[in-house]
Amino acid sequence: MIRHPIPKWLFYTLAAAGVAAAVAVYAGLSVRQTWINPTQNILPGIKGFVVGWEEITKPRGNERRPKPSWLSTDVRATYWRLLLGLSCGTIASVLIGVAMGAYEAAEAFFSPVINFMAKIPPTAMLAVYMVVFGTKLEMYIALVGFGIFFTMVQSIFQAVKKDVAADHIDKAYTLGASECEVLVEVVWQQILPRVIETVRVHLGPAMVFLIAAEMLFASEGFGYTIRQQSRLINMNVVYIYLAILGLTGLCFDWLLIRLRRWLCPWFGD
Amino acid sequence: MTEEAPALEIRDVSHWFGDFRVLNHIDLRIEAGQIVALVGPSGCGKSTLLKAILGTHPPREGEVLVGGEPVRGPNRNVGIVYQNYSLFDFLTAEKNVAFGLKLDQSSLPFRIFQYPRWRKLRAEQMRMAREYLRRVHLAEACGKYPHELSGGMRQRVAIAQALILKPKIVLLDEPFGALDEATRESLQLMLLHFYQENLQAIQRGEVPEYTILIVTHELNEAIYVANRVVGLSRYHDQAEKGAMIVYDRPCPIFSPDDPRDVAQFIEQREELRRAVFDPNYIKHHQKYVTFWKELADQESSVGNPAIDNAN
Numbered sequence: 001m002i003r004h005p006i007p008k009w010l011f012y013t014l015a016a017a018g019v020a021a022a023v024a025v026y027a028g029l030s031v032r033q034t035w036i037n038p039t040q041n042i043l044p045g046i047k048g049f050v051v052g053w054e055e056i057t058k059p060r061g062n063e064r065r066p067k068p069s070w071l072s073t074d075v076r077a078t079y080w081r082l083l084l085g086l087s088c089g090t091i092a093s094v095l096i097g098v099a100m101g102a103y104e105a106a107e108a109f110f111s112p113v114i115n116f117m118a119k120i121p122p123t124a125m126l127a128v129y130m131v132v133f134g135t136k137l138e139m140y141i142a143l144v145g146f147g148i149f150f151t152m153v154q155s156i157f158q159a160v161k162k163d164v165a166a167d168h169i170d171k172a173y174t175l176g177a178s179e180c181e182v183l184v185e186v187v188w189q190q191i192l193p194r195v196i197e198t199v200r201v202h203l204g205p206a207m208v209f210l211i212a213a214e215m216l217f218a219s220e221g222f223g224y225t226i227r228q229q230s231r232l233i234n235m236n237v238v239y240i241y242l243a244i245l246g247l248t249g250l251c252f253d254w255l256l257i258r259l260r261r262w263l264c265p266w267f268g269d
Numbered sequence: 270m271t272e273e274a275p276a277l278e279i280r281d282v283s284h285w286f287g288d289f290r291v292l293n294h295i296d297l298r299i300e301a302g303q304i305v306a307l308v309g310p311s312g313c314g315k316s317t318l319l320k321a322i323l324g325t326h327p328p329r330e331g332e333v334l335v336g337g338e339p340v341r342g343p344n345r346n347v348g349i350v351y352q353n354y355s356l357f358d359f360l361t362a363e364k365n366v367a368f369g370l371k372l373d374q375s376s377l378p379f380r381i382f383q384y385p386r387w388r389k390l391r392a393e394q395m396r397m398a399r400e401y402l403r404r405v406h407l408a409e410a411c412g413k414y415p416h417e418l419s420g421g422m423r424q425r426v427a428i429a430q431a432l433i434l435k436p437k438i439v440l441l442d443e444p445f446g447a448l449d450e451a452t453r454e455s456l457q458l459m460l461l462h463f464y465q466e467n468l469q470a471i472q473r474g475e476v477p478e479y480t481i482l483i484v485t486h487e488l489n490e491a492i493y494v495a496n497r498v499v500g501l502s503r504y505h506d507q508a509e510k511g512a513m514i515v516y517d518r519p520c521p522i523f524s525p526d527d528p529r530d531v532a533q534f535i536e537q538r539e540e541l542r543r544a545v546f547d548p549n550y551i552k553h554h555q556k557y558v559t560f561w562k563e564l565a566d567q568e569s570s571v572g573n574p575a576i577d578n579a580n
Contacts, residue, residue, distance in 0.1 A: 167355040170325050173343035175434060176373035184377060189359045266359050266414040
């Protein structure tokens with residue numbers, strides 16, 4: 001029956017079964033591929049993954065000039081770019097989105113450009129960012145920041161328009177609030193869970209833009225290593241990288257949910 | 270009691286939307302301590318008048334003064350309680366009630382840069398908020414969020430939230446419309462308690478704390494909770510010019526402990542229904558606008574019956 005609840009134990013059992021099924025399908029395909037070609041590395045088995053893990057965690061360089069492992073270099077590069085891009089994009093979109101939702105003049109001024117730019121795929125803008133910002137850190141920040149900015153502004157603008165009732169604003173004034181206090185104490189508080197949800201939703205696209213840019217221009221980072229290793233058909237390395245991306249994505253997601261529950265206990269799930 | 274400007278004074282207010290005239294030369298004066306019910310048929314302009322008092326939609330003509338000051342926009346002198354509660358979802362009941370104190374008694378820079386002093390002030394504000402919640406019989410709900418409260422509880426919080434700042438006047442916009450009968454009655458009793466406190470304050474020579482304008486479509490409720498009923502209607506001899514005040518008379522004063530004797534106000538309810546709600550009963554618009562004259566007559570003949578009743 002539609003939306004009929006099921007017992008918790010059954011829910012978790014089915015979840016575990018789903019994961020087990022995915023692993024089993026992979027294992028089956030891997031065994032079959034290895035039977036056809038014993039040296040294959042397209043669908044590696046456990047041994048292949050162990051080798052791949054050792055490869056990416058092995059310190060590089062020599063005794064005189066030691067270098068960190070691939071994984072450590074790539075984690076630092078990719079997540080630093082992601083963090084900066086995401087932070088800049090989020091801060092800018094909150095400021096513009098709140099201004100547009102609160103003031104019609106700001107809405108009139110920004111919405112034509114925002115609505116137009118939101119329709120251009122951010123990866124298509126890569127060429128522009130490369131020319132304007134070069135191929136250093138600034139380009140990745142611009143790509144991720146602008147990539148999420150336009151659609152994030154639209155979400156936050158909608159949240160201010162729909163989630164903050166006119167009655168609440170009028171009431172805040174009757175309680176002695178100044179205009180600035182209405183924005184900080186009422187509008188911001190009311191939309192905060194929506195902002196956190198919007199960041200959650202935009203994590204995936206931000207990662208897509210970043211990995212795409214790293215594949216094209218970077219000399220370190222997840223995108224770069226995945227591209228290099230896939231060319232060499234070192235899929236044992238590629239799959240580990242993909243798994244790390246998936247797991248860190250889940251971790252970010254979980255952290256943002258915890259943050260929302262902590263900051264906005266009234267919002268529910 | 271010192272001589273003060275009226276809590277609310279509406280001077281010759283008219284309003285229209287395009288060719289449609291909504292309000293026509295409305296004059297109304299409400300003194301501190303009065304609990305006034307505003308009734309009228311749907312679409313007669315009650316909400317427009319309320320918005321003009323609140324300051325969100327200024328009238329096209331005329332002036333609204335609260336405590337002698339012209340209303341230029343929503344401000345802390347006019348409290349508002351909406352039918353849909355409009356509590357801040359992100360604040361607990363006590364923080365909702367203390368919200369006005371926070372905004373009124375401190376600024377954003379003070380709260381950030383003088384944090385220790387702000388904490389001290391905040392503790393006092395929260396104590397006061399709990400005291401107001403106790404007054405509206407909600408002491409147990411201090412830490413609950415609005416979504417965890419029933420409709421009646423939310424409305425009590427909204428009333429405490431509006432009252433804590435001691436505004437010159439509190440507007441209740443159909444506050445009990447969405448509530449069940451039992452909750453409605455308990456909130457009506459709460460208003461009667463407020464009126465009793467007003468009378469006691471007058472006796473002590475103080476300015477009464479609660480001045481309330483309640484918009485309601487329930488005539489029994491209007492007569493029961495208020496000491497004055499004002500009717501706004503288009504059914505009068507100048508109907509084409511818009512709604513006017515066609516009824517303004519005192520009501521019987523009930524004590525919260527009195528039995529709710531509906532028989533006492535049947536006659537006035539019928540008079541009110543005819544004067545305000547009957548489109549076929551055309552009369553001079555001033556015929557039932559006699560509150561101040563009746564009050565003067567009453568006071569000159571038998572003293573102040575309201576204060577006698579409070580004793």
